[in-house]
Amino acid sequence: xxxxxxxxxxxxxxxxxxxxxxxxxxxxxxxxxxxxxxxxxxxxxxxxxxxxxxxxxxxxxxxxxxxxxxxxxxxxxxxxxxxxxxxxxxxxxxxxxxxxxxxxxxxxxxxxxxxxxxxxxxxxxxxxxxxxxxxxxxxxxxxxxxxxxxxxxxxxxxxxxxxxxxxxxxxxxxxxxxxxxxxxxxxxxxxxxxxxxxxxxxxxxxxxxxxxxxxxxxxxxxxxxxxx
Amino acid sequence: xxxxxxxxxxxxxxxxxxxxxxxxxxxxxxxxxxxxxxxxxxxxxxxxxxxxxxxxxxxxxxxxxxxxxxxxxxxxxxxxxxxxxxxxxxxxxxxxxxxxxxxxxxxxxxxxxxxxxxxxxxxxxxxxxxxxxxxxxxxxxxxxxxxxxxxxxxxxxxxxxxxxxxxxxxxx
Numbered sequence: 001x002x003x004x005x006x007x008x009x010x011x012x013x014x015x016x017x018x019x020x021x022x023x024x025x026x027x028x029x030x031x032x033x034x035x036x037x038x039x040x041x042x043x044x045x046x047x048x049x050x051x052x053x054x055x056x057x058x059x060x061x062x063x064x065x066x067x068x069x070x071x072x073x074x075x076x077x078x079x080x081x082x083x084x085x086x087x088x089x090x091x092x093x094x095x096x097x098x099x100x101x102x103x104x105x106x107x108x109x110x111x112x113x114x115x116x117x118x119x120x121x122x123x124x125x126x127x128x129x130x131x132x133x134x135x136x137x138x139x140x141x142x143x144x145x146x147x148x149x150x151x152x153x154x155x156x157x158x159x160x161x162x163x164x165x166x167x168x169x170x171x172x173x174x175x176x177x178x179x180x181x182x183x184x185x186x187x188x189x190x191x192x193x194x195x196x197x198x199x200x201x202x203x204x205x206x207x208x209x210x211x212x213x214x215x216x217x218x219x220x221x222x223x224x225x226x227x228x
Numbered sequence: 229x230x231x232x233x234x235x236x237x238x239x240x241x242x243x244x245x246x247x248x249x250x251x252x253x254x255x256x257x258x259x260x261x262x263x264x265x266x267x268x269x270x271x272x273x274x275x276x277x278x279x280x281x282x283x284x285x286x287x288x289x290x291x292x293x294x295x296x297x298x299x300x301x302x303x304x305x306x307x308x309x310x311x312x313x314x315x316x317x318x319x320x321x322x323x324x325x326x327x328x329x330x331x332x333x334x335x336x337x338x339x340x341x342x343x344x345x346x347x348x349x350x351x352x353x354x355x356x357x358x359x360x361x362x363x364x365x366x367x368x369x370x371x372x373x374x375x376x377x378x379x380x381x382x383x384x385x386x387x388x389x390x391x392x393x394x395x396x397x398x399x400x
Contacts, residue, residue, distance in 0.1 A: 004375065007351055018386060022329050025352050028249055029242035034259055039237055041263035148325050177330065 002034065016180040020148065023180070096141040147176045154188045166192035187218035202226055229288050237266050243281060243353060244288055250348040251292035251400055264291045282363040285349060335385035339378050346371050347378035 007014045030038060083222035138198040154168035172179065179185065186209050193202035203226055210219060235289045244265050245258060253261045269280075331346045336344055346363060358374070361368040 003357055004350070004372075006354070007379070015387075017328075018383070021332055021386075022351055024325055024329055025250060025332055026351075026354065027247065028246040030245045030258070030262065034245075035238065035241055036243060037259050038262045038266065039234055041259070042233070042237060042266045045263070045267055121296075152324055190251075 016183060019178040046099035147172070147179050147181060149179055150175065151188060153185050154192070158188070160193060162192040166196065183213050183216055183218070186213070187216070187222060190222050191225060194222070199226060232271050236270070240269075240281070240284060241268075244284060247288045247348060247353050248295075250333065250352050251288065251296075251345065252333075252337065253292050253295045257295050257299065258277050260324060261291050261295045270286075274331065278322060279359060279362075281353075281355065282359050285353065285363045286356070319357075323325070331389050332382070335382045338385055339381055342366070343374045343378035346374040347382065350375055 005012055006022075007019055008026055012019055014022075150168055150172040154165040154172070157168075158165045166189060169185050169192065172181075172185050186205075190202050190206055190209060193199075193205065202222075206222055206226060207215070210223070213219070241262060244262050248258055248261045249263070257300075265284065265287045266292075269284055336348070340348065342364070344378070346360055349363060350357065350361045355363065357368060357371055360366075361371045364371065
């Protein structure tokens, strides 16, 4: 059986807005603070003498700094989880968590630093580095929001300031040349041109738009705008 | 906790986070739930019969089930039904995406558990269909049919709700 194409993948035939939404869902991750809390919570509840990392992971983890100092720094001791969950079938039936540690107990700063891994060494593998890099909280979470946000701003000011709306569509094109909202961007650009009275330019670009998006829901509206 | 364990958590935290989120764990419980997942995972009970991510998913599923039960008992507002907040104009774009994402979470709530997990693992967890079959213990063919059924339902719900409103906003 062939693997289906993911909705979020390039070339997917799903609605562009839904595709954008799936990309947004796929990019959900804990913030720096939340990741820090998770690390500390696990550290609080796990005893090094009783825990071990799966063998396969050791090679991946070796030598990683994973911004350890950053994740280990500052703040209150996090909330350790309750021991209510059993391991999946892959684990022996004996898997059982220990009692939950009290919330908000203070964590010595030295312990937090000690929990952090050693600095990266020459043994760090590129895939591992990539994994850490992608896990480290970045502004990537905000990209889909900025992507849609710029166009929303352009739409919002279209009637009052079409020149500014046009500029925003240019900004969007520069910032997100491969955006899934390219159809919306082009439609907004054409509308801005029409409202600025640049009909010849708009008419010319509309032809390209219609070729690229023959079934666009914006087509009729743009034709109507340019017919005025 | 050793550096190896911290590395493991950092590497897999995004996967665990988004899977838990889309399996219905309320936003306010995601930190706790993620901790639970890693506590189980770091016990070292992974036997290597599947990929570690597949193993992690098994833990996520159990944790999500437990967290959702606790939420119901505590009568928490599910993340998909959180009230809208008042935002400034500059935040509208971000709000639009967040609201659309809430619609997705709400749509996922309408799926059967078996359809939901296949959809979440494939579309959001990015596991292959074979990995999903192993993770869920289901025949591969069943996973395919669940994925397609889930897609149809998600698409229908979003079409009615988030997509139509988003389109309307851009059209108006």
